Amino acid sequence: MTRATLDPAKAYGRHPLQPHQLTDRVTRIEDTIVLCHLGVARPDADDWSLSIDGLVRRPTRLTWNDLMRRPHVEITSIHECCGSPMKPDVPARRICNVVWGGVRLSDLLADCDPEPAARYVWSSGTDYGVFEGETIDAFVKDLPLDRVAADVLIADAMNGLPLRPENGYPARLVVPGFYGTNSVKWLTRLTLMDKRATGPFTTRWYNDPIRDGSGRPTGATVPVWSIAPESVIVSPAPDQTLPAGETTNIWGWAWADGGVSAVDVNVDGGPAVIRAAIEPSAGRAWQRFTVSWRPEHRGKCELWSRAQSADGRAQPDAGARNAIHRVAVNVV
Ligand SMILES: Nc1nc2c(c(=O)[nH]1)N[C@H]1C(S)=C(S)[C@@H](COP(=O)(O)O)O[C@H]1N2
Ligand SMILES: [Mo]
Numbered sequence: 001m002t003r004a005t006l007d008p009a010k011a012y013g014r015h016p017l018q019p020h021q022l023t024d025r026v027t028r029i030e031d032t033i034v035l036c037h038l039g040v041a042r043p044d045a046d047d048w049s050l051s052i053d054g055l056v057r058r059p060t061r062l063t064w065n066d067l068m069r070r071p072h073v074e075i076t077s078i079h080e081c082c083g084s085p086m087k088p089d090v091p092a093r094r095i096c097n098v099v100w101g102g103v104r105l106s107d108l109l110a111d112c113d114p115e116p117a118a119r120y121v122w123s124s125g126t127d128y129g130v131f132e133g134e135t136i137d138a139f140v141k142d143l144p145l146d147r148v149a150a151d152v153l154i155a156d157a158m159n160g161l162p163l164r165p166e167n168g169y170p171a172r173l174v175v176p177g178f179y180g181t182n183s184v185k186w187l188t189r190l191t192l193m194d195k196r197a198t199g200p201f202t203t204r205w206y207n208d209p210i211r212d213g214s215g216r217p218t219g220a221t222v223p224v225w226s227i228a229p230e231s232v233i234v235s236p237a238p239d240q241t242l243p244a245g246e247t248t249n250i251w252g253w254a255w256a257d258g259g260v261s262a263v264d265v266n267v268d269g270g271p272a273v274i275r276a277a278i279e280p281s282a283g284r285a286w287q288r289f290t291v292s293w294r295p296e297h298r299g300k301c302e303l304w305s306r307a308q309s310a311d312g313r314a315q316p317d318a319g320a321r322n323a324i325h326r327v328a329v330n331v332v
Helices: 064-069 105-112 145-151
Strands: 012-014 034-036 049-054 060-063 073-081 094-104 120-125 129-131 134-136 140-144 153-158 172-174 187-193 207-211 217-223 230-235 248-255 260-266 287-293 299-309 325-331
Touching: 049 105, 060 064, 060 105, 064 153, 073 153, 094 105, 105 145, 105 153, 105 187, 120 145, 140 145, 172 187, 230 260, 230 299, 230 325, 248 260, 248 299, 260 287
Parallel strands: 049 187
Antiparallel strands: 012 034, 049 060, 073 094, 094 153, 120 140, 120 187, 129 134, 153 172, 207 217, 230 248, 248 287, 260 299, 299 325
């Protein structure tokens, strides 16, 4: 296939909503985040194909029509950009919750007969250019092969509509539960390999330092794959005025790869927390939490929420991309 044109061939992103504006359970398409490191590629569906090769006994190439003929599923999932790979300590809060439509990668891989030595799936997009001074032939990411069975998709739709160019039209990878960076847009090639991908987006960038108990880097790193527990307070909004003595609902969204088991909310700056009511984890979607609160003392007050993942991790106070979200309100 011919190389996609890039328009414009420079980084492009959108981050339309702040946490207090995330009132919809499913984020409207025009409100979703967008992140393109190398510009928006514009491949034609007629010209598009997806090759699956590497450690497989039957390499294959799918056209757009081949993909369309496959059974499609829908998965509602949190979609989160982890923020700048150079700033793993800064919460970007670029999040939305969308319905992906597409074909299960596990179905496609079964036809290719992977070899036992295969452990990772390398995924390439057609975009290219320069990022952080480095010339990039193609945006290449990877994921563990054993994750594919869960619900990895070759997606061609978002919220029931064809993908927009900036979201990866005609088709992209979606790895629900992993940070957005792993979901390669304008996907054209999947390669099964026995080691991690060698390009800069999997070696130089998107590997977080592991710190010891006192916060010092150990020298070891962990790939930016699995989404850490996180929560945002949607209501009240920052600087909102709340009447003293009246009950108000504090609510927001919480999520983590594997689901959230608890959310604690703090309303008075002290150590005490209120355990929020939280809806049960449903697939990959974010979960609504609620606390009812009757403020007594007039003045400024800071609220925060802390989510705990089903596997027992909790949001840190600060210094991490999933640090707790604080909202200052005025009680009058
Ligand atoms: N081919 C390609 N895929 C890509 C990117 C990219 O620059 N090129 N950006 C990644 C990043 S960092 C994120 S957060 C998500 C964003 O997906 P969206 O723009 O559809 O929200 O796409 C990922 N997939
Ligand atoms: Mo991202």
